Amino acid sequence: xxxxxxxxxxxxxxxxxxxxxxxxxxxxxxxxxxxxxxxxxxxxxxxxxxxxxxxxxxxxxxxxxxxxxxx
Amino acid sequence: xxxxxxxxxxxxxxxxxxxxxxxxxxxxxxxxxxxxxxxxxxxxxxxxxxxxxxxxxxxxxxxxxxxxxxxxxxxxxxxxxxxxxxxxxxxxxxxxxxxxxxxxxxxxxxxxxxxxxxxxxxxxxxxxxxxxxxxxxxxxxxxxxxxxxxxxxxxxxxxxxxxxxxxxxxxxxxxxxxxxxxxxxxxxxxxxxxxxxxxxxxxxxxxxxxxxxxxxxxxxxxxxxxxxxxxxxxxxxxxxxxxxxxxxxxxxxxxxxxxxxxxxxxxxxxxxxxxxxxxxxxxxxxxxxxxxxxxxxxxxxxxxxxxxxxxxxxxxxxxxxxxxxxxxxxxxxxxxxxxxxxxxxxxxxxxxxxxxxxxxxxxxxxxxxxxxxxxxxxxxxxxxxxx
Numbered sequence: 001x002x003x004x005x006x007x008x009x010x011x012x013x014x015x016x017x018x019x020x021x022x023x024x025x026x027x028x029x030x031x032x033x034x035x036x037x038x039x040x041x042x043x044x045x046x047x048x049x050x051x052x053x054x055x056x057x058x059x060x061x062x063x064x065x066x067x068x069x070x071x
Numbered sequence: 072x073x074x075x076x077x078x079x080x081x082x083x084x085x086x087x088x089x090x091x092x093x094x095x096x097x098x099x100x101x102x103x104x105x106x107x108x109x110x111x112x113x114x115x116x117x118x119x120x121x122x123x124x125x126x127x128x129x130x131x132x133x134x135x136x137x138x139x140x141x142x143x144x145x146x147x148x149x150x151x152x153x154x155x156x157x158x159x160x161x162x163x164x165x166x167x168x169x170x171x172x173x174x175x176x177x178x179x180x181x182x183x184x185x186x187x188x189x190x191x192x193x194x195x196x197x198x199x200x201x202x203x204x205x206x207x208x209x210x211x212x213x214x215x216x217x218x219x220x221x222x223x224x225x226x227x228x229x230x231x232x233x234x235x236x237x238x239x240x241x242x243x244x245x246x247x248x249x250x251x252x253x254x255x256x257x258x259x260x261x262x263x264x265x266x267x268x269x270x271x272x273x274x275x276x277x278x279x280x281x282x283x284x285x286x287x288x289x290x291x292x293x294x295x296x297x298x299x300x301x302x303x304x305x306x307x308x309x310x311x312x313x314x315x316x317x318x319x320x321x322x323x324x325x326x327x328x329x330x331x332x333x334x335x336x337x338x339x340x341x342x343x344x345x346x347x348x349x350x351x352x353x354x355x356x357x358x359x360x361x362x363x364x365x366x367x368x369x370x371x372x373x374x375x376x377x378x379x380x381x382x383x384x385x386x387x388x389x390x391x392x393x394x395x396x397x398x399x400x401x402x403x404x405x406x407x408x409x410x411x412x413x414x415x416x417x418x419x420x421x422x423x424x425x426x427x428x429x430x431x432x433x434x435x436x437x438x439x440x441x442x443x444x445x446x447x448x449x450x451x452x453x454x455x456x457x458x
Contacts, residue, residue, distance in 0.1 A: 004219065004245070005218075006440070008353075011360075014339065015359040018359075018363030019363045029378045033382065035253065035356075035360045036360070039357055043350075044352060046244075046245060049245055050244075050245060051239060051244050052246070053247065054156070054247075055248050055250045064273060064280055067247070
């Protein structure tokens with residue numbers, strides 16, 4: 001799963017390429033569209049604000065199990 | 072008061088205090104005056120009452136004071152101290168009203184020799200860890216710029232976890248927090264912490280790990296000075312923050328962790344970037360994205376306009392579906408369109424060769440250039456330099 005950190009890294013890259021002088025228009029448009037999509041994804045992720053708190057339990061057989069914790 | 076003094080000389084009348092009024096008043100003053108304090112002295116005549124309470128005197132070369140320790144606290148202290156034992160006691164002075172006696176109410180009692188032993192053990196472990204390079208600055212890893220998942224090793228019953236969750240909710244509300252419960256004090260605490268820390272390495276996709284507990288008495292933090300715990304902490308594969316909840320005392324885990332935090336709340340502040348900062352970063356990137364595209368206008372304005380229309384249409388559809396949630400985004404995207412930028416009154420100058428002019432130096436005196444505005448373009452010329 002991509003994280004917000006990943007989105008930001010890619011966005012930085014897109015903007016840098018777009019700001020460089022040697023991008024063809026087609027490539028620039030593609031970058032712009034990708035950038036807009038990533039911006040939207042990152043903003044949605046931030047706005048969702050679903051803090052998840054789970055405890056990690058180790059079963060007798062050594063398997064790990066996650067259990068929701070009421071924060 | 073002057074009046075009552077005179078009348079007292081003549082004859083005691085209305086101003087007489089009862090004995091219990093006196094002791095009650097004295098008790099209130101004495102007990103209101105002091106915060107809990109540590110006192111060092113020598114125990115004399117410790118008596119264990121059938122109720123389980125301890126009574127003893129604490130003395131130094133000059134004075135002594137009556138001490139009392141209730142059953143619950145006495146049980147924690149273990150065996151009653153023998154005569155002549157040097158101890159530290161934690162407590163508050165008070166007045167025992169029934170006898171009108173000044174006494175020190177003790178909640179903790181630790182023989183000074185035990186402190187000495189604990190100190191020696193601490194120094195031994197510290198030297199070992201130092202020898203093995205666990206405190207080396209070169210070992211310290213930076214915390215991730217933008218963590219998504221945090222592992223917390225602490226007691227699920229403690230205040231530390233509550234504080235960490237509170238700060239997390241404020242700073243990074245889309246976070247994931249994985250809690251590994253451990254005993255943080257008392258018997259078996261070190262073993263429990265080691266086990267929990269090893270478990271962190273088996274969790275996928277953890278970005279940072281907090282080891283912590285709330286503030287406590289120095290003695291209760293002993294597990295965080297254990298060699299095994301320190302080594303297990305050093306082996307955690309992600310950057311670690313030690314937060315043992317004591318501003319003044321430094322535990323060995325504080326020295327081994329990549330970062331030390333004064334409290335669990337402070338640790339959570341360090342672990343997470345404030346989401347508002349990231350929103351600002353996104354705003355900045357959005358602006359640069361629009362600016363970057365605007366810089367390409369010479370390559371085909373119409374194409375850009377069509378692309379912008381397409382984008383707007385696409386966004387419009389999204390908005391239809393999720394209008395409320397994406398309201399903010401819509402405004403943002405609108406601002407992004409290069410056409411809209413021009414409509415707001417901005418103009419893009421380009422030289423004879425079609426290149427966008429971005430700096431003063433690119434405007435040569437007397438040179439013609441074109442200004443692209445919202446509904447077309449205007450031919451312009453740089454003023455020749457004044458003579």
